[in-house]
Structures are given as structure tokens and as C-alpha cells.
Amino acid sequence: MRNIIQLLGIITICFLTYNLIDVKSQNQTNYVPIDQIFLNCGGPNSTESDGRKWISDTTFSPSTTATAATAATQKPDVSQVPYMTARVSRSNFTYTIPASPGRVFLRLHFYSAAYGNLTAADALFSATSSAYTLLKNFSAAQTMEALQLTHMVKEFSINIPAGEESLTVTFAPASDHTNSYAFVNGIELVSHPDTFATASALAVGQSSGFQIDNATALENVRRLNVGENAIKPSDDNGLFRSWGNDDDYLFGAAHGVVRRLDPNVTVAAPVNYAAPLGLYTTLRSMGPNSSVNRNSNLTWYFKIDSGFSYLVRLHFCEISGDIYKTNQIVFTIFLNKQTAAAVADVIAWAGGNGVPIHRDFVVFVATGPSQQNLWLDLHPYTASSPQFYDAILNGLEIFKINDSRGNLGGPNPTLTLPESDAPSSNKPPSKNHSAAIGGGVGAGASALLVVVIVILVARRRRNAAAGEEDGWLTLSKYGNSPSLFSGTTTTTATSIGSSLPSGLCRHFSFAEIKAATNNFDEALLLGLGGFGKVYRGEVEITDGTTTKVAIKRGNPLSQQGVHEFQTEIEMLSKLRHRHLVSLIGFCQEKHEMILVYDYMSNGTLREHLYNAPNPATPALSWKQRLGICIGAARGLHYLHTGVKQTIIHRDVKTTNILLDEKWVAKVSDFGLSKTGPSMEDTHVSTLVKGSFGYLDPEYYRRQQLTEKSDVYSFGVVLFEVLCGRPPLMRKLPKEQVSLAEWARRCYEEGSLGGIRDPCLVGKIAAESFEKFAETAAKCVDEVGAERPSMGDVLWNLEFALQLQESAEEGLVVVADDFDLSRSVASLDSSGATPSAVFSQIMNADGR
Structure with a gap:
């Protein structure tokens, strides 16, 4: 069958007429x-800089029970209107x-905050239209x-039938949740060209269309705007769509590499406003190395809800003057x-370069875990011997399709990182699909091969462990059973308590x-x-x-917690250290999972x-930050050295x-x-879990966990302490989104002092700053x-504190300007030794 498909592909390409068109300059209005x-829900009329005129929602919501409210706090990157x-x-x-x-596009805007006496956590509701x-x-x-x-923003595309003159949207608080309420900050309704019903999409794995x-x-x-920065709603040709960057979804x-528009090529206006013109002026390709490309894929993956069909729309436009005929890139x-x-x-699809097109595919994602990965792979087609072994993509859209009951609502996402080594039904393609995930040619292909081997080993170990690394389960899955854990374990609360x-x-x-919480009084939250x-x-x-x-108190709706609950009890009941939070006890009764701490x-x-609850609270001094x-x-x-076997925390962050x-x-x-690993091993092969922004990229790529x-x-925490900003800020320019990458780049360029917390200006000794940085x-x-090692980190931080104290005693000058381009080797040759600076590393016992 595969040979027939390849032969048909070759025949198709051979009969396509060479067609180099002269793309006329076209401006997209x-x-x-x-x-x-x-609608500015609960607020007044307002005109924003992007051209949107927000109006009060007063005349659109007849219910007298829905009241206007103001958010208690405003985060730095949250605009006044409509949030x-x-x-x-x-x-x-x-x-x-x-x-x-x-x-029409129906967009619902949400900002999670306290509204009057309503807490953010109690906002649990449904929305129907x-x-x-x-x-x-x-x-x-x-x-x-x-x-x-x-x-x-939650965005939906809904058709208003002929004869109707309005669209209704109803918000309903959850009936089975105490104190629940519904809210919405803003509502947009924007008519759009129907680009969905013009042709049927190809149903992947089936012979018919959808x-x-x-x-x-x-x-x-x-x-996503593939290979380039995000496109703001104001730059979307009147439809106010948001196009993000694809960096976070690459596997x-x-x-690959990013290619930009050749000056000799003019991009035509997309048909029916399928995407903004700017989307088609950049693309991501596999790169110039054909031998590497033949043995690898260009791969993206996306976390989606199970049990739905998805429309995947891929946007293409060849923007190189050298690629203008068929069978050059296939x-x-x-x-x-x-x-x-x-x-x-x-080129065959579009008729030449500079012509935007899109192709639609429908993929059904079977039921299973509440969320799983949707994989997209591009691989050079070699059967036709094209001029270049490459693949390209300019943009991508993924739409969830309503199920047979008209439902689009999925589960709330969990806080743990999605599993990178998902089950076999959720893996990227293998060589059975004529696409080699890894290869033996080139450093990039070799690295990718290592990743795949690690994934296979991890999967085998997981299967052998009978679910040891399964995702969190909801309490509802246990029915009336007293058992705390499912699967091969039958541990109850009593057996947990007796094992401690x-x-x-x-x-x-x-x-x-x-009694301790006054029946979970929200005032004590x-x-x-x-x-x-x-x-x-x-x-x-x-x-x-x-x-x-x-x-x-565990939340059943979070779809996590059983494994976390067990691990927390087992770990903390055996650990006692001045700098580890103490677990006092637990409760597992009436399907509740509750942990009690100091x-x-x-x-x-x-x-x-940052984002302090009380802006009047004095900022932490540099010495306080060092001490913390x-x-x-x-x-x-x-954890790493003071216990019988190394413990890797796996979720170190400022919270x-x-x-x-x-x-x-x-x-x-x-x-x-x-x-941690045993003496004969260097790492633990395990699923990737943690928090975005803090996650070790080597662990993420290889699924190999070490201390x-x-x-x-x-290290990310240290930069947070120095710079006073979150680890990820997606609305910043691309190079500044990740604090770890941006701060390290500034350090290497000698400009880190320029991005430190303004509260620290003029208050840090230059030597202390340099050692910390x-x-x-x-x-x-x-x-x-x-x-x-963490021991070395501790030594350096103690040394930085000693340098700061010396400065405050008048022995060193506190400087406003720092030059990190010079070597800091002199700091390491000052004669200070671990024992001279601190003693904790020599005795890891808790104090």
C-alpha cells in the first residue's frame, strides 16, 4: 500500500505543469x-488604543441578580479594560x-481575582450559547x-441561523459546589468570513472528508505564527485574532531554522482573510542540511482534551525566490x-511562490487521560527525489469541534507539566510512516535519537512498574471504596498512618x-x-x-492529587530540617485528602x-534576599546529600x-x-513533571532526572530574587519571555545590572552582586x-552575603553600576574557603 501511495505521489508531481507566476503586489485591506x-462587563464605555470601542454591558444582561464588581487587585500586565x-x-x-x-467569533474574557466578598477560587461555572x-x-x-x-480569552466560532437576529450566552454557577458563582469580564462578538464550510476537511485515517x-x-x-513573534489582535486585519509564537510547542x-520573505517575492493577499498577511512573510523550515533532514522530523506537540475531534488548519506560503517550481520541496x-x-x-498546491494557502485536516482524539498530546510532524518526501529535502510551515490553527451533544467544554488543566513520554497511542510517528524520528547522520539527528531511546526505555520502565508514574486521579474514581490508591496498591488511610x-x-x-478551619471558612483562605x-x-x-x-484540602476537580498526596506524606514524615516545611499530619476520610503543615x-x-498583596509592604532588602x-x-x-538516598525535589520555585x-x-x-539514582546510575528516567519557566531543559529533552x-x-529562583519578575512573561518581546534565558544572556553581555529589581539600585555591593550573578x-x-552542586551554590551564596556585610561595614563600596564583562576569578582567589565562610556543608544535619 505504501508503494502505491509513493507511486501516485510521483505520478502526480510528474504531471504537474511547471508554473512560475508573477505575483502582483496586493495590499490586504x-x-x-x-x-x-x-462589551465591558460591569464597566463603563471605553475606547482602547487597538481600535476596539468597549461599551457597557448594562442593556445586554436583563438579570437583576448579576451585579457589577471590580477586581480587588490588578497585575502589572493586565489592562484596565475589560479585565x-x-x-x-x-x-x-x-x-x-x-x-x-x-x-461570528464569540470571545469571553476572564481575569481571576477576588470580586468584593467573592474569592477567585469559588468561581466555578458553565457557559452555554x-x-x-x-x-x-x-x-x-x-x-x-x-x-x-x-x-x-476563550474564543468560539458559532453560526447564527438564518432568521435569527441575536446570540444568547448564559452563565450558570456549578450547582454542586458550595459558594460557587459565575463571572465574565468582557464579551466580544465579531462577524467573520466563513472559511470553514467552503470545502470539506480531510479526516485523518479515513478515506472520506469531514x-x-x-x-x-x-x-x-x-x-500560532510559526517561526516568528506573536501577532497582536490589532494587526489581524479587522478580525482581532491573536497569533502566538510556536517556540513553546516544538519537540x-x-x-529547524526561520526563513523570512525574499525581497524579490511579493506575498498575495490571503483568500477570505484566512490569516493576516504578516503570517505568510516568515516560515520555519528544517534547514539546509539535507542529510540530517532525511533522518529527522520537524515536530510540534499540543496539549488537548480527550474525546473530541479537532480541525487542524496548516498555513503555507513559499517566500523564497529560489523555490518557484514543483518538486523542489516536497x-x-x-x-x-x-x-x-x-x-x-x-508550489503545486498554490501555483507558485508568494501565494498563501491553507489545508484542513480533522483528527479524532480518543478518550483516555483527560488530556493528551496532539502531534504534528513534517518529514521530507524522498520518493520523488526533490531538489531539496526540506519541509516548511508558516502558521497553524487548532479548533476543537463540538461533540454529538453540542459540548465543547473540557476539564480544567492540571498544574503539573504534561507528560512528554506519552503512551504509545500518543507518540510522534515512527519509521513505519516513512519518517525517521532519529538518525545516524549529524549531531542534531544523533541527539534526537537519544531522546527517542530514552522515551522508549522510560515507557518500558513505566509499564513494568504498573502505573507508578500515572497521572493524578480524581477522588470520584474511587466511589465509596475506602481505598486511597487504585491499581496494584490497596493502601488505605490506616495503612498509610501505620507505615509512618x-x-x-x-x-x-x-x-x-x-473545627480547625471553622468549616472551611473562606475568610481563612x-x-x-x-x-x-x-x-x-x-x-x-x-x-x-x-x-x-x-x-x-485536595480538590477533586483538579484531576490530580492521589499520587502527590501519598508522596508528600511519605517524604515529609521522614524528613526533619530547619529549612524544610514540617508536615504535622493528614486526613483521609469521606473521600477527602487533607494535609496539615506548620x-x-x-x-x-x-x-x-512582585505582585505583593499589599503594595505598601516594604521590599525585601538585599541581605534579606540573600538570607532567604x-x-x-x-x-x-x-535533600541532595544529607539523607540516606538523594531526594530530588523536582518543583523548586518561589511559591x-x-x-x-x-x-x-x-x-x-x-x-x-x-x-535519586542509585550509586551505579547517573540519573533517574522518569516522566517530565514540574513548572514551566523553572524546568531543566536537559531533563525536559531527555527525561533524565538528576539533582x-x-x-x-x-538558578531561576535566584534570577527572580535579583530581577523581581516572574520566570515567564509571554507578552514581552520574544527574547525576554524566559527569565532564565534573558538574564543569562544579559550576564554574558555584562548588562545584568540593568535588569535588576529597581528596589535594589544602589543597595548591592558590586562584589556581592557579581558573585550572586x-x-x-x-x-x-x-x-x-x-x-x-547545591553545596557549591550554598558556598557561593554565603560568600556573597559575607561580601555584602563587608560592604555595609564600610570595607567595600556599594556601587550602582556593574561591569560583569570582567572576570570574577579574583573572587575565587581571595583565600576564602568553605570552612572559613560557613559550616553547613560539612554537616548536613538539620539545625
Whole structure:
């Protein structure tokens, strides 16, 4: 069968007529929508700089129960309109928006925050429009935390039938959740050309097509400008679509190269405003090395909800003057291991260079885990012996298609990183599809081969371990069974408690937990994490007195927690160290999973670096920051060297560094922790878990976990402490999005001082700054072997503190300007030794 497909491809190419067209210069004018309405929910009329005129929603929502509210806090990159006001209600409310028949983009804007006496965590609701369920048990707080967003837009394409003159949108709080409410910050309705129903899409793996008709509703899942920076809504030719960058979705070491428009080629206006003209002026190709390309793929992967069909739209336009005839670049397109297009020749499809086109494919993603990966692979088609062994892509869109019940609502995403080595049904294509994932030619192909071998080994080990690394399960999956864990384990709360060292971990009853939290009073809420809500409480200790505690209650909707719950108890019940948060006890009763910790009155480190709850709170001094970093480093150093077998934390970040009333730092949250490799091994092969922005790139590529993965994450923490900004800020220019990459580049260029926290200007000794910066930069080295150990990091931080104290005593000058281009070797030759600077590394016992 494969030979027949290849032969047909060769015949097709041979009979295509050579056609070099003269692309005339065409300017794409803005599309003028029939209907264009922007509702500022709960707020006044306002005109924004991008041309959108937001109007008050007062006349569109007749329900008197839905009230206007203002967000309690405003994050730095969140605009006033439409995100600082909202329409909120504890009961259903409906918008009726006038609109003409035809397809419209419906965009719902959300900003998770407290609104009056309503907490962000209680916003749990559904949204429907006509016969379609758009959102189902949607938690904006959990979704934004998982995706590391400060605000978000949910976009849908819905057809308004002939004869109707409006579109209704109803928001309904979850009926089975106490104190739930619904809210929305902004609503857009923009008519758009129907580019979906013009032709049927190819159903991947089937011989027939898939028709997107007027009864089909779509949700935009991804929209990417491949190989280039994001395209803002204001630059989208009147349709206000957002096009992101594809860097975060590339798989493996072979990222290809970015090609830009040849000055001798003019790009024609896309038909029917399928995409903005700028999308087609850049593309990503595999690169010039044909021998490497023949043995590798250009691969992207995307996290999507299971059990739905997806429309994948690929945008192409050849923009090189040298590529103008057929059979110059020919490639095969794979979607989820299946051949979507055996022979893709952009010149043949479009008729010449400079002509934008798109191709639509529909992929069905079977039920299974709540979310899984959708893979896209491009591989050179060799059967026709093209002039160049290459593949290209300019842009990409992924749309979820409503199911048979009209539902588009999926689960809320979890806070753990998606598994990179997914089950075999969720893998990139293998050589069975004429696409070699790895190869024996060239460094890039060799590296990719290593990745694949690691994935296969990891999968084999996972299967042998009978689910040891499965994703988190919801509590509802256990029904009325008293068993805490599913699968091969039958551990109950009682057996967990009996397996713990005597006296180190207490088993609380659910009644005790309810009393400690005043029946989970929202006034005692400290925060919301991936596992669930965290409350402040008081519990009685043995002598009859009470002590303050932090109580973390598992949330069944998070679809995670059972494995984390077990790991947290097993790890922390065996560890005692001044710089590790103490686990006091747990509760597993009435299908609840609850953990009880020491109360840390000063919260997380992140709260004191940026987005502080109280702007009047004084910024941490440089010495305070050094002391906190030293404390956290001591805790991590103890995990790596002070216990019988190395423990790798695997989720080091500023929200997992807690501060007590004396500002002593304690490392927390051991739900993802793993025991380190044995003496004969150098690493642990395991699924990739952690937090975006902090994740060791070597671990991510190879699925090989070492203690140097913690070192990388801690290096990101150090840069956060120095620069006072989050690890990822996606709205910044591309080179500044990742703090680790940007700060390390600034360090190498000698300009790191220019991006430090403004609160620290003029307050850091130059020598202390240089030692700290050098340490952070070494921690985030791409190669794990080049990173220092946590003991070395601790030594350097102690040294930086000593240098700062010397400066404050008048022995060294505190400088405003730093020149990091000079060598800092002199700092290492000052005669200081580990024993002279600190003693903790010599004795890793807790103090």
C-alpha cells in the first residue's frame, strides 16, 4: 500500500505543469465585520488604543441578580479594560446580543481575582450559547494558574441561523459546589468570513472528508505564527485574532531554522482573510542540511482534551525566490502517527511562490487521560527525489469541534507539566510512516535519537512498574471504596498512618479539620494551588494548647492529587530540617485528602518579590534576599546529600519557598519529589513533571532526572530574587519571555545590572552582586554537568552575603553600576574557603 501511495505521489508531481507566476503586489485591506460588539462587563464605555470601542454591558444582561464588581487587585500586565470590572452572580444570568445571521467569533474574557466578598477560587461555572455548551465546570483560577496566565480569552466560532437576529450566552454557577458563582469580564462578538464550510476537511485515517457545516461550533485551541513573534489582535486585519509564537510547542532538538520573505517575492493577499498577511512573510523550515533532514522530523506537540475531534488548519506560503517550481520541496504531513498528506508540495498546491494557502485536516482524539498530546510532524518526501529535502510551515490553527451533544467544554488543566513520554497511542510517528524520528547522520539527528531511546526505555520502565508514574486521579474514581490508591496498591488511610514513623505524622479526623478551619471558612483562605485550597487554622496539640497550621484540602476537580498526596506524606514524615516545611499530619476520610503543615506567617517568597498583596509592604532588602536564598539552598542541599538516598525535589520555585515569622526560608511541596539514582546510575528516567519557566531543559529533552535539575530551577529562583519578575512573561518581546534565558544572556553581555529589581539600585555591593550573578548563571547552564552542586551554590551564596556585610561595614563600596564583562576569578582567589565562610556543608544535619 505504501508503494502505491509513493507511486501516485510521483505520478502526480510528474504531471504537474511547471508554473512560475508573477505575483502582483496586493495590499490586504481590513475586513469590515457586519457585527462588531465589545462589551465591558460591569464597566463603563471605553475606547482602547487597538481600535476596539468597549461599551457597557448594562442593556445586554436583563438579570437583576448579576451585579457589577471590580477586581480587588490588578497585575502589572493586565489592562484596565475589560479585565478590572466584571459581571458576577451566584445564579444564572444571560446576555442577549444582537447579531446578523452567519458565523461570528464569540470571545469571553476572564481575569481571576477576588470580586468584593467573592474569592477567585469559588468561581466555578458553565457557559452555554444556543444548543452549545461552551464551558463546563470552568475554573478560571485553576486554568490560569496551570497555564501561567494572568488573564485569558476563550474564543468560539458559532453560526447564527438564518432568521435569527441575536446570540444568547448564559452563565450558570456549578450547582454542586458550595459558594460557587459565575463571572465574565468582557464579551466580544465579531462577524467573520466563513472559511470553514467552503470545502470539506480531510479526516485523518479515513478515506472520506469531514464537513464543517452550519451546525458545527468550534473552539480555538491554538493559533500560532510559526517561526516568528506573536501577532497582536490589532494587526489581524479587522478580525482581532491573536497569533502566538510556536517556540513553546516544538519537540526535540531539531527546531529547524526561520526563513523570512525574499525581497524579490511579493506575498498575495490571503483568500477570505484566512490569516493576516504578516503570517505568510516568515516560515520555519528544517534547514539546509539535507542529510540530517532525511533522518529527522520537524515536530510540534499540543496539549488537548480527550474525546473530541479537532480541525487542524496548516498555513503555507513559499517566500523564497529560489523555490518557484514543483518538486523542489516536497514533504509528508503526519498527525498523531497517521499520514494526513503523503505528498505536500506547496508550489503545486498554490501555483507558485508568494501565494498563501491553507489545508484542513480533522483528527479524532480518543478518550483516555483527560488530556493528551496532539502531534504534528513534517518529514521530507524522498520518493520523488526533490531538489531539496526540506519541509516548511508558516502558521497553524487548532479548533476543537463540538461533540454529538453540542459540548465543547473540557476539564480544567492540571498544574503539573504534561507528560512528554506519552503512551504509545500518543507518540510522534515512527519509521513505519516513512519518517525517521532519529538518525545516524549529524549531531542534531544523533541527539534526537537519544531522546527517542530514552522515551522508549522510560515507557518500558513505566509499564513494568504498573502505573507508578500515572497521572493524578480524581477522588470520584474511587466511589465509596475506602481505598486511597487504585491499581496494584490497596493502601488505605490506616495503612498509610501505620507505615509512618511513630510520632512524626498525626492522623486527623475530618471533624477535627472542620473545627480547625471553622468549616472551611473562606475568610481563612490563604491561597489556591494545584492540589487545592489552603486554609489557615488552629489544631490542638498534646498538652491541650493550640498551634497555628496551614491546611491544604485536595480538590477533586483538579484531576490530580492521589499520587502527590501519598508522596508528600511519605517524604515529609521522614524528613526533619530547619529549612524544610514540617508536615504535622493528614486526613483521609469521606473521600477527602487533607494535609496539615506548620503555619508560615510570611507566606511565599514570590509574594514578597512582585505582585505583593499589599503594595505598601516594604521590599525585601538585599541581605534579606540573600538570607532567604541561603536557607532554601540549605534545605535543598540537605535533600541532595544529607539523607540516606538523594531526594530530588523536582518543583523548586518561589511559591514553594515559604517564610516563617522570622523570615526563615523553608522548602515546601514534595508531591513531585523523586528519590535519586542509585550509586551505579547517573540519573533517574522518569516522566517530565514540574513548572514551566523553572524546568531543566536537559531533563525536559531527555527525561533524565538528576539533582542538577533542582539546581537549574533554583538558578531561576535566584534570577527572580535579583530581577523581581516572574520566570515567564509571554507578552514581552520574544527574547525576554524566559527569565532564565534573558538574564543569562544579559550576564554574558555584562548588562545584568540593568535588569535588576529597581528596589535594589544602589543597595548591592558590586562584589556581592557579581558573585550572586555568576552563581545564578552557572545554575541555569544548558548542560547539567556544567552546573554547580547545591553545596557549591550554598558556598557561593554565603560568600556573597559575607561580601555584602563587608560592604555595609564600610570595607567595600556599594556601587550602582556593574561591569560583569570582567572576570570574577579574583573572587575565587581571595583565600576564602568553605570552612572559613560557613559550616553547613560539612554537616548536613538539620539545625
